Amino acid sequence: MVPAAVLFVFAVGCVCGAAAERKLVYVTVLFRHGDRSPVKAYPTDPHQESDWPQGFGQLSQIGMQQHFELGQFLRDRYKTLLNESYDRHEILVRSTDYDRTLMSAEANLAGLYPPSGQQVFKPDLKWQPIPVHTVPQSEERLLSFPLKDCPRYQQLMNETEHTEEFLNVTATYQDIIELVRNKTGLNHTTVETVWGVYDTLFCESLHNMPVPDWASPDVMKKLQKLKDFGFQVIFGVYNQQEKSRLQGGMLLGEIVKNLSRMAIPDPQRRLKMMMLSAHDTTVTALQASLSVFNGIQPPYASCHMIELYRDDNGAASVSMFYRNDSKVKPYPLQLPGCSLDCPLDEFVRITKLSISEDRDKECQLPSKGTDKQVIASLAVAGCLLLLLVVLLLGFLCRYKEPMSNRGYQHVINRDVGEYS
Known part of the structure; x- marks a missing residue:
């Protein structure tokens, strides 16, 4: 009798466990564009815009490949969520109005939705057009950060520059900042602006262009640290939560709103994925507002995934993952104060502190x-x-x-x- 009772309890447990099994119902993916040419050159740079096939700030073929592979990764990861063939009702794609982000989204979709059957319109072409939506950059308030329309944020940035941490970093790297000023011909170099020189040198070295002698490995290593600190300054270091409410919290607010709406079962709803193609600062802004930013500039084609699960009992939960290295599995991200599989109501409650209900009002300077x-x-x-x-x-x-x-x-x- 005892073995039978144990077997019965085990069977009931299995049935209950199966009944409460989590099912993925919706996902938001935010990624940075792929490899690109430099955004600009410094005055003494021997490599100017004419040295790049499509000019400054343009997606390279390496970047196209990176996003094609990311699209293939998303196809494999979400094969049970998405149809194998493209369905316009299942996915909505939004990009900032830059060539490199629009092209990254298109390359990504080529890997995510290779045409088959009736969707093949040219037998020797394994590609199909899929719409990517955008708005003019002057109107972009969701995917391009930091927004410069907020006096209070500018005040916070000024106050950040007077913090002990900022002053210490400036003093520590003053010799590098001076070196960059002397060697590049730039009149104004600071902790916040010197990263642009690193970015240019990084792009040139990645594309096998010779870099100047003064840009030694030691100098590049220090510039890289300054560059990463520059990202921390924009969205953290000082009053991170208030900065988030005025910047990345705008995107987080839309994501949370969508998660709450998608958690309610609706047989008529067919949307399964929101794809957002943007920039390193966009990924950083979102992660800072979630307090999960690791302090390092998001690399090309890095991808932040926010997955919504629902069980048969109607309970919804959120899991987050970050893919910043194609050679390893995505890293799980844990929202501070919650579990890895965070109940949706807790996710909403915790993130509320980083989301402004009236940003325009909060952007006004204290009176x-x-x-x-x-x-x-x-x-x-x-x-x-x-x-x-x-x-x-x-x-x-x-x-x-x-x-x-x-x-x-x-x-x-x-x-x-x-x-x-």
Whole structure:
């Protein structure tokens, strides 16, 4: 009887476990574009825009390959979520309005949805067009950070530059900052701007272009550390959560909103994946708002995945993964204060602190100085008004004296005589 009872309990446990099994129902993937040419050259750079096949800031063939392979990875990872053939109702693709991000998304989709059957429109071409949506860069408020329309954020950045950590890093690397200024012909180099020189040198070396002698391995290593610190400064180091509310929290808010909506079963809904093609700063902004940023610039084609699961009992949970190396499996990311498989309601509660309900209002500068000015102005106005009242009362009192008092006329005659 005992073995039978144990067997029964085991069977019930298996059935209950199967009933509560998590099922992937929706995923958001945010990735950085692939390898590109430098965004710009420094004044003394021997390699100018004409040395690059498509000019500055353009996706290279290496970058195209990186995203084609990422698309193949996503195909394998989400083969049970997505149809094998492209279905326009299942995926929505959004990109910033840059050639390199638009092309990265297209290369990615080529790996994710190789055409088959009726979707093949040219037998010798294993590719099909898939729409990628965007908005003009001047209107982009979801995928391009840091946004420069926020006075409070600019104030936070100014305050960051006066923190002990920022000043210590500046002092530690002052010799490198001066070296870059002297060797590149740039008039203004700081901890926050010197990363651009590293980026240019990195791109050139990656594409087998000779770099100047002064850019030794030791110098490049120090520039790399400054570059990574520059990313930390933009979204953290000082008042990280407030910076997130004014920057990456905007994207996080949209993602959380979509997760909450997709967690509610709807037989009519067919969307399974939101694909976002953007930049290293976009990935950093999102990860900083989630407090999972590792402090290192996201590499080309790095991908942050946010997966929504639902079990048969209706409970929803969120898991996050980060793929920043194609040679290893994606790293699981744990939201601070929650488990790796974070219940959706907890995910929403925790992330709420990094999401602004009224960003435009929070972007306004604190009004302490303005209040003092108003108080001072009111005090001056009050004094002037009091003085005016005193003068007016004195004037009225004089008029109330009896007309028979000849002294009144005598005073007027004396005043006139004094002024003549």
